[in-house]
Amino acid sequence: MKTDLTILKLFTIACLFVAASKTVAASEQLTVVVEDHPITVWANEVPNAAATMVLLHGRTWSSIPNFDLQVENEDMSFMQILGRSGISSYAVDARGYGSTPRDVTGWLTPDRAAKDVIAVLRELRGRAGSGLHLFGWSYGSMVAQIVVQREPTLVDSVVLFGYPFNPDRHLPGADHVYPDKAPAKPNTAKNAASDFIVPGAITQRAIDAYVAAALKSDPVRVDFRNLHEWAELDAKKVATPFLLIHGASDPLALPGQHAKLMQEAPEEMKRWVILKDSAHAALLETSRYEMISAIADFVIGVKQ
Numbered sequence: 001m002k003t004d005l006t007i008l009k010l011f012t013i014a015c016l017f018v019a020a021s022k023t024v025a026a027s028e029q030l031t032v033v034v035e036d037h038p039i040t041v042w043a044n045e046v047p048n049a050a051a052t053m054v055l056l057h058g059r060t061w062s063s064i065p066n067f068d069l070q071v072e073n074e075d076m077s078f079m080q081i082l083g084r085s086g087i088s089s090y091a092v093d094a095r096g097y098g099s100t101p102r103d104v105t106g107w108l109t110p111d112r113a114a115k116d117v118i119a120v121l122r123e124l125r126g127r128a129g130s131g132l133h134l135f136g137w138s139y140g141s142m143v144a145q146i147v148v149q150r151e152p153t154l155v156d157s158v159v160l161f162g163y164p165f166n167p168d169r170h171l172p173g174a175d176h177v178y179p180d181k182a183p184a185k186p187n188t189a190k191n192a193a194s195d196f197i198v199p200g201a202i203t204q205r206a207i208d209a210y211v212a213a214a215l216k217s218d219p220v221r222v223d224f225r226n227l228h229e230w231a232e233l234d235a236k237k238v239a240t241p242f243l244l245i246h247g248a249s250d251p252l253a254l255p256g257q258h259a260k261l262m263q264e265a266p267e268e269m270k271r272w273v274i275l276k277d278s279a280h281a282a283l284l285e286t287s288r289y290e291m292i293s294a295i296a297d298f299v300i301g302v303k304q
Contacts, residue, residue: 026080027068034119040099042091044079050086051299052128058138062098063091065213071206078283085296092120096222106182108222110229114146121154131156133299138162145233148240157241157302159295162280164252165233174228182223187215198249198277201285235261241269243298245291247278271298
């Protein structure tokens with residue numbers, strides 16, 4: 001079901017719009033050990049939470065710049081806004097990202113990323129006192145889909161945001177040869193600012209803060225191999241209730257691909273929300289309040 005956000009209750013968005021006056025981090029650093037490898041999880045737990053959500057970042061940047069960005073006198077932390085809506089959150093740094101060390105191979109793969117998330121979810125399932133939900137942005141949405149295809153009852157719902165997978169795009173074959181040593185190229189400020197393409201959707205001060213936080217957290221680009229493993233993505237195998245969100249101006253997540261996803265997914269609980277005047281970084285733009293309102297509305301619906 002495609003939903004126009006104008007029908008959402010405006011008071012919910014108004015309650016979320018509370019400007020932050022101090023740059024106080026929302027998150028507490030935790031560690032979950034998966035097959036002898038420490039995975040960093042950033043936690044923002046709120047009392048009497050209505051739900052708990054695990055957040056997966058995208059291809060290039062880790063959890064802190066994306067989900068807990070601190071900007072003086074600006075309300076930019078996705079985790080803190082979730083908390084004010086009654087949702088506890090845990091943000092996972094994948095291998096090689098943020099405070100999680102690289103895999104011993106130097107590489108990350110879709111299969112390895114999904115296995116790590118499944119292990120983290122199993123650990124958090126007992127810790128969460130409310131329904132457990134999964135949120136994936138960009139590459140993270142693809143990892144999230146693999147997770148719920150493999151473990152359809154591990155979470156109560158999944159949110160796919162900035163979903164870039166095109167099932168008709170050619171993927172490298174299993175026989176594709178990758179270098180023995182991962183390239184590990186430096187990340188750049190230009191790339192860190194590249195998703196902010198909608199005029200007026202975010203302040204220059206917030207963009208500058210994001211670039212600084214991104215380069216501090218992720219000075220070196222993480223390398224993926226075994227890209228043929230993305231072929232596991234199959235909308236027909238998604239049996240978990242899901243919410244699909246994308247910014248109307250997102251050049252990486254296209255409506256045609258989303259329409260196919262919605263058409264092929266089983267007739268379970270599913271919803272499609274389009275955010276106006278936003279793009280691939282909508283969770284950091286003014287649309288973040290509408291996004292979180294849509295998420296809270298969806299999670300409540302799943303629980304009923």
